[in-house]
């Protein structure tokens with residue numbers, strides 16, 4: 001691996017510490033290198049806090065080395081005043097002579113102006129190192145700004161014979177197909193996205209909580225479809241553990257494509273990513289409108305023989321793994337769009 005690639009790879013690695021906490025800011029990673037040694041590192045703090053470049057500069061013990069150092073960063077440094085001052089000003093103030101950037105920030109407030117400011121101050125800028133990997137790393141941020149919709153992750157659990165629910169049940173709660181470890185992984189995923197969405201029948205059948213209670217981190221905003229106002233107010237999705245957005249006919253025209261309307265509403269609420277956890281009708285709506293980016297599908301070892309069939313979905317997994325001792329299979333899919 002070449003030297004620039006090595007340090008941008010490290011930037012991506014540390015940036016992931018910000019997953020689920022930085023939105024609406026991107027989760028940026030920055031590394032400062034002096035004479036082939038890393039002397040500083042930083043990643044974006046939770047929203048409102050310092051950006052990755054600021055944390056990386058702060059972490060350098062001998063600030064005099066900065067005037068001969070190279071700053072590596074996954075995304076073009078910001079050049080505008082937001083909750084914090086522009087990172088470009090700080091880079092210039094410390095006379096950092098070289099900046100290597102993974103990918104440009106297409107966000108309208110930056111879009112090349114960060115690079116221009118650095119160059120005008122005499123800084124040597126290298127752009128596009130591990131560009132595809134950096135774009136992938138910032139997939140939620142880019143999908144939100146470029147496509148004007150959240151990054152959409154579909155998730156469900158199906159039995160070995162292809163059902164997501166049995167035809168009858170004893171209590172108004174989920175019928176678990178997956179093992180406890182898989183369920184904990186799902187809670188981790190919930191902390192990584194800004195919203196979680198389910199259909200009306202899922203709320204009525206399962207009375208789900210939709211929090212990330214077995215993992216440390218933020219609960220996502222719960223989004224529930226309730227076009228016909230069927231969900232009583234005492235249901236768990238309306239408890240105080242997290243914020244809930246209820247979508248009714250006031251928000252959605254049932255005569256028009258539903259998934260497209262939902263992603264537009266979420267975009268208007270500044271939601272950059274959503275995990276859709278069922279049921280089949282809701283998931284199929286997003287599949288049919290081709291409005292999804294990733295799918296994560298568990299297959300358990302039980303069978304139901306009858307019930308609610310899993311979504312019809314034709315795609316080849318990009319990755320597969322076994323989870324836990326009861327052998328759930330987890331398949332990851334990516335939509336080539």
Ligand SMILES: NC(=O)C1=CN([C@@H]2O[C@H](COP(=O)(O)OP(=O)(O)OC[C@H]3O[C@@H](n4cnc5c(N)ncnc54)[C@H](OP(=O)(O)O)[C@@H]3O)[C@@H](O)[C@H]2O)C=CC1
Pocket residue numbers: 155156157158163164165166174175177198199200201202203205206225226227228229230254258277278279280281282283285308
């Ligand atoms: N194993 C798993 O991973 C999961 C299993 N489940 C199970 O799945 C079952 C529920 O799945 P399912 O019956 O498919 O229901 P959904 O949860 O997908 O809810 C369907 C309802 O949502 C509204 N809706 C969804 N899509 C549309 C659309 N395109 N146009 C109009 N309205 C729409 C309608 O509400 P309205 O009725 O008001 O018209 C519809 O009846 C439950 O038994 C639950 O336990 C649920 C989630 C995950």
Ligand SMILES: Nc1c(N[C@@H]2O[C@H](COP(=O)(O)O)[C@@H](O)[C@H]2O)[nH]c(=O)[nH]c1=O
Pocket residue numbers: 156157174175176177178182183186198202203206207208209210211277278298
């Ligand atoms: N049955 C099933 C799932 N069901 C999904 O999880 C929701 C319950 O969330 P909560 O109330 O927060 O625990 C439920 O309504 C449905 O969306 N998920 C899985 O990973 N595996 C499973 O076997």
Ligand SMILES: [Zn+2]
Pocket residue numbers: 051052053077078079086087088
């Ligand atoms: Zn910044």
